[in-house]
Amino acid sequence: MSSTQVRVRPVAGPRVSGRTAGRHRAWWPYLFVLPAVAALGFGFVLPLLTVLRNSLYAGSVYQLEWVGLHNFSALFADDTFRTALANNLRLLLTVPLMTVLALLVAVVLNDGVRGWRVYRTVTFLPYILPAVGIGVSFSVFLQLNGGLNASLRAAGLGALARDWLGSPHWAIWSVAGVVVWQQLGFGVVLFLAALLSLPGEVTEAARVDGARWWTLQTRIHLPQIRGTIEFFVVTEAITVLSWVFAYVYVLTAGGPAHSSTVMEFYIWENGFAHGNVGLASAAAVVVLALAAILIAVYLRVRVRAANERAA
């Protein structure tokens, strides 16, 4: 034994076996994360489980009766739900439209047109307005004798005037139009920010190599903001699938005769207004499944893009 070696005597205390000590140590990290886990559990997992459970019952919140999977068959037998589903799919058509329009505007603004900052602000303005305010304004503007039709008639285009909100054929497309009007600004700002952050050297190099405007946009700029475009597409797809309640509620209340209802509105109407909790829960499960598919697609696209970049 060297002089530097010191034998340390264990401090007297309760005898703890190695196994038990390990077990105690292993609990501490879990205790630290427990509040967060509990919050997630109460905020997300419990409501989710409740919805899943309720989807197997019929009746109001007061008196639920077990019906198994009947609500799901009733759901797809209900033509109002089928209309809601179809309307959500129709609204999905606004996503490519919004994407193309937002890209066009962003590309033009990125070219540094005079006053582009003002245009950017103006385009973005609808996005920061509350959906209810927008809905109320458009519900007046789109009346049969409202501002839009009055303008069309004044311009000699009276033949194009329609009962935008009162016609079962046009109501959902009117909602779609308002959604596009409101969400477009988000796309413009998003794409413009991505375009402005691109390294100038690549663009300069392409110009030196003789690339013209169209080639510059389609071969140089857009490929570089592909991730942003994908993000926008998936975000908007989820938005029109599960975030359009306010527009439908204020603009048409799902009418006339359920013609402009969407799945969110169907859930609210059945769950809260009509007391069909089971049916509403079953519809919520369907929406959840569709949103999960979209999110999975998005994540897959992101992973693939990341892999491509790494390669």
Next chain:
Amino acid sequence: MRSSRWLRIVLMAAVSAVLAGCTAASPSGSGASGAGDDAEHASLTYWYWAESDAPGANDWMKGRIAEYQGKHPGVTINLVPQATDTLIGAFTTAAQSKSGPDIATQWATLPVLSQVWGGAVAPISDYVPDSERKNWIGTQENTYQGKVWGMPIYLIGIPLAYNKSLLARAGVTAPPTTFAELLSACAALRRVGVTPIGGGNKDGYFGAWFFSNFGKQNLDAVGDLQQAVIGTTDIKDPRVTGFYEPLHQLHANKCFNDDIASLSLDDGMSKFAGGQAAMAWGTDGIVAKWAKTLGADAIGVVKTPTWGTGKLASVYNTTQSSTAFITSWSAHKKAAAQFLAWLHDPANLTSWYAATGIFPADTRFDQATISSDLGRSLWELTSSPGSVWLENYLPPAVDGDGDLAAGQVITSGGSVADAVAAFAKATQKWRGQNPAEVKNYTTWSGR
């Protein structure tokens, strides 16, 4: 080891408690008061709805509360006005957790009784003596199993109001009393470029009123509707849903403003107030408001023109519309009951009528305070015997899902068959989705 077991027990208890809270509440309908239920010491929350029926109602109620609090310093009342669209849903959500208001408002009969069946309502007849309740008009609308579950505040009817000068301009010398006369008046008004009837059905409420006005006209009793709703008779029977035919005829004959499908009920009716439409259906309170704009002498009111041949064809539509009730979970039921009963104090009845132009639902109302001919005409209609508001007898789900939508089918250009199918589908869906409510409804309707 011990700590992990404890942790598991605590977690399981917490999860069980939450899950228990999420499970269906058992109907109790408890009328029991808590130990601390003191009529003179309470803080009450009142979810109130009436303004849409009776413009001026919110201000009146605020004034009454202020006066009551002055007289009863130990009582405070927090008034929370409710929106029409969420009136049922908001209360149902609150009832799920048995928390929220001490006094709440729902529309009379089925909207109230469905909450009674859910155990969310305490019977007001347990707290207010017979000697007081005998003066209330319309308590039969909320009576179930021998108890009165809510208190009426006012009565409304829906007359067909007409603009005397616009009818005269079209050469219509008397207001229409039959459906044929109504169609004839429409044609005459169209010829002189006047919109015959102002209305808005974007929200479906115009159609719901039409149901109450015309839907009963081929029925002999409300039981005819109840049987069809529970499925013992065919809901598609023209006696029950044939009233979509006159709605279709009125629409096809351009009796309504062309934008009826894109306007709300209020916006559509306002065409009458603006002198743009010759006729409109409106509640007593709304007619009183129109009288302020157009002049009481310029307006007349009649019962909805007769179209059907049932025993109910000639009876008027009167209801207490909104009902105030005490929630089963309130810890201050006596205080709530005392306040509600006080609203029927004769001085309050008079001030209600002065504020809204709507008749109080109380036999002690001094009719001498009705000063105009228009008011007397409205009173004559509203107080006519045997009145029925048919919409009260529809389960809320059928009303919202079927009644409102089916009317929209017509006003947005659809066919009678489609409207009837929409109504029938809603009743079928209700029967499939609400087995317990169907049982209660069946028991209540005496089938």
